Amino acid sequence: MTATTIESSLSPDVPDNKRPFDWRKGIIIVAFCAIPLTLLVVFTYLPFGQMVGFSFYRMKYIGVPHWVGLQNYRQIVTRPDILPSLKLSLYYMAGSVLHISLALYLATILSFRVRCGNLFKGLFFFPYLINGIAVGFIFKFFYTRGFIFDSVLQWCGFSLNSLPYWLKDQSINNWSLVGASVWRYMGQTMILFIGAIMSIDQSLYEAAEIDGANKFQQFLHIILPSIKTILVLNVVLSVTGALSVFEIPFVITTGANGTGSYFVLMDRIAHTNQKVGLASAMAVVLLIVILIFALLQQILFKFLFRNQDDGVKAAKRxxxxxxxxxxxxxxxxxxxxxxxxxxxxxxxxxxx
Amino acid sequence: MQTKKMTATIDNLGRFRENPPVLKDAVFNVLKYAILIFLAFWFMLPLISCVITAAKTDKEYATTTVTQLPKNWFNIQSYINAFNLSNMGNAFKNSIIILVVVLVCTTLIGTQLAYVLSRFTFPGNTLIRGLFTVAALLPGIAMQVALYKMMVGMHAVNSLWGYIIMSMGTDVISIYVFIQYFENIPISLDESAIVDGASYFTVYSKILLPLLKPAIVTCVILKGVGVYNEYYAANLYLQSAHLKTVAIALYTFTGPQGSKYNLICAGVILTLLPMLVLFLLFQKQIYTGIAAGAVKE
Structure with a gap:
């Protein structure tokens, strides 16, 4: 070990730009960054750039592309199937209200002492670990006429004739898919909320109890404010998630009978119809929408939490x-x- | 005037306390468990019905309704049939190869990048962090359109190695977890090792990597679940039969086999069994990983 390395890495008084260049440091930085950066560029940014380019061409995966300018973007608006498919996300947004309130309720209960609490936690969470194709088969089986869901409803006194075809009837099938989506992802949100609730100072509850606050008041005035950040985050994420919903309709109905969401449609246009240019344009449009939402989220956070940590921020400034x-x-x-x-x-x- | 009957005592710390209303509490308690059990029933119903159906023989499945319980709960004939029909043995072999290579490589790459980003200030540090954050925003399905064309161009479709390298791609969440973890390890540890004559690489591999073990376990499990369950990219890039992974082996049951639900259910359970074992063993790490993944967003 040479003296220069020790000196350069240990003396904080010398400003960075005045130190002699440390070759060992340079080499390790380049060596450790090279592979991940190459992978990032090759598999994320390069395809991203190409995708933006493709969106101005009429092309297939193989063959010569034709420049068509903005025609693909015009098609997104004029084709009868694309914009309506975006409306399907409204179902999933409505479903996320159920999703988040269920997760919040269960997290609040399971954060405190409950008999078999861990078992319940595990039961609600496990669906998140099941792979997409299996989820698709499970729900095809579950919703088939006269099978599991219908049988249970019949036990509850419904007659089979009054029940719809859960995956075929266009007035109900999107709600069936929303149910499957809640089943799959609720546990994950619940675990997030439990994590946030667990980090609340326990003495707050004791203090509230002494002051005579009941459980609901404790929830309203202690738990809710403490997990506000993660709650708002999840609401925002569920909006973008609803816009880009793909897996559940893709694996359960493959988008048949009016359940084809925007990305399911995009997948079909790209890989079945081989209209790569149009699919790229669709991807670009949704990416822009998602980025706008990400930006709105930042603004919303600034607005919602404008009074929080004010002292700290001002002091830092x-x-x-x-x-x-x-x-x-x-x-x-x-x-x-x-x-x-x-x-x-x-x-x-x-x-x- | 107080009309409600209230009792109160002074507790052993001298605080004035209202006695808990016993009946009301009991009612709430019952209600709480009733809701929990009701929801747990609905959440488990799809899976339990799969277990029931998978235990039926072909003949039994054809003659009974789906809610009738099987004669022999431990009938594994459907499992064996499903395993052989979908060539699950080969699928497990492929999945294990992919998992081992991808997990070892992403862990090495991720920890190395996190080491450099958290320990050194250099021009481009913030830029690299930014590039990874933005990459996390782009939805994977949308990227596949252009990526697929690229992979076709590189002749990487229908090749296990092409798929493995693509899966290594970017794992933003674990990089963030590693960076957070590195920042909690005091830098004086590095410095004292360097004074003792260690090189930067030794510091990384001999001192910091062992300390990073809990974070590595968490990230490996989460990434492992993701890779094992990946079906969209796997289906796109691994089209020949001998390359199928466990997640897409189930596709065998579409088409003519599409209504033999005793086989399908057995297949479903076979694919999720490894996840169940993993979950039972590493519950805590999985929960931690889920929470850590959210923080970055």
């Missing part, structure tokens, strides 16, 4: 400002007479 001022003074460049704000920042930092 003050500290940053003070540091800048100190650097300027150290560099001998500080104006002798500063305007009020900077002056105050500096004096705050020195505790005056």
């Amino acid at each position: 003050r500290a940053r400002r003070a540091k800048r001022q100190r650097n300027r003074i150290a560099a001998g460049k500080a104006p002798l007479l500063t305007n009020g704000r900077r002056q105050r920042a500096y004096s705050l930092e020195r505790g005056q």
Whole structure:
């Protein structure tokens, strides 16, 4: 080990850009970043760029592409099947209300002492670990006329004739799929909520109990505010999830009988009809919509949590400002007479 | 004036406490368990009905309704038939090869990248983090349109290795978990090792990697579940019969076999059995991993 390496890695007084270049560090950075970055670029950003390009062509997987400009995008609006398929996400958005409230209810119960709590947790969570094709078969079997779901409803007093075909009847089949989707993903959301609820300071409940708050009031005033972040996050995610719903309709009905969601349709256009350009344009449009939602989420978070951590943020801002001022003074460049704000920042930092 | 009858006591810490209303609590308790059991019933029903149907013989399945219980609960004939029909042995072999290679490689790559990103400041550090975050936003299905054309061009369709390298791609969640974990390991540990003459690579492999074990276990399990269950990409890129993984072996049962639900259910249970074992063994790590995955978003 040479002296320079020790010196350069251990003396914090020397600013980064003044240190001699450390070759060993450079080599390890390049060596450790090369493979993951190559994979990221080759399998994510390159196809992404190509996809944007494809969306302006009429093309198949094999053969010569024809430049068509914005025609693919025009087709998205004019084709009778694409925009209606986006409307199907409304079903899944409605389903996510059930999904999230069920997860919240169960998480609240299972975060406290419950007999067989772990067993229940496991039962609700396990569907999340089942692979898509198996889920598809399970629900085809479950919803088949006269099979499991119908039998249980018949035990409850419904007659078979009054029951619809769960996967064929267009007035109900999307709700059947939403049920399957809740079955599959509810447990995961529940585990997220349990994690958040578990991290709440236990003494808060005791204090609330002494003050005479009942369980519901405790939920409203302790649990709900504490998990607000993760709750809002899940609401936003379920909106984007509903827009890009794919697996459940793809594996259960393959999009037949009016259950083809936007991505199911895109998959069919891309791989069955081989209209790669149109499929790419569809992907680009939905990506833009999702990015807009991601952006809206940021804004929503800023708005919802504008009062939270205000002190910390303001203090950090003050500290940053003070540091800048100190650097300027150290560099001998500080104006002798500063305007009020900077002056105050500096004096705050020195505790005056 | 107080009309409701209320009792109160002073507890041993001298606090004034209202006695809990026993009857109301009991009612709530019963209601709570009733709801739990009701929901658990509905959540388990699809799976239990699969177990029941899988235990029936072909003849039994044809003659009974689906809710009638099987004569012999331990009849494994359907399982054997399903296993042979869908060539599940070969599928398990393929899945295991894919799992081992992908998990070892992604763990190495992920920890190395996280080590560099969390330990060194260099131009591009923030950019790389940003690139990975944005990549997580892009939905995988949408990317497959262009990716498929690329893979066709690289002659990587219908090749186990092409599929493996593609699956290694980006695993943003585990990289984030590793970075978080590295940041909790004090940097003085690295520094003292370097003073003692260790190279950066030794620091990474001999000191930090062993400390990272809990995070690695969590990420390997979650990534493993994802890779094992991946069916869309597997179906797209592994089309020949001898390359099928467990997740897509079930496709054998579409078409003429599509109504033999005793076989299908047996097949479904065979594919999810490894997940069940994994879940029973590593419940805690799976829950932790799920929670860690959410934090990054």
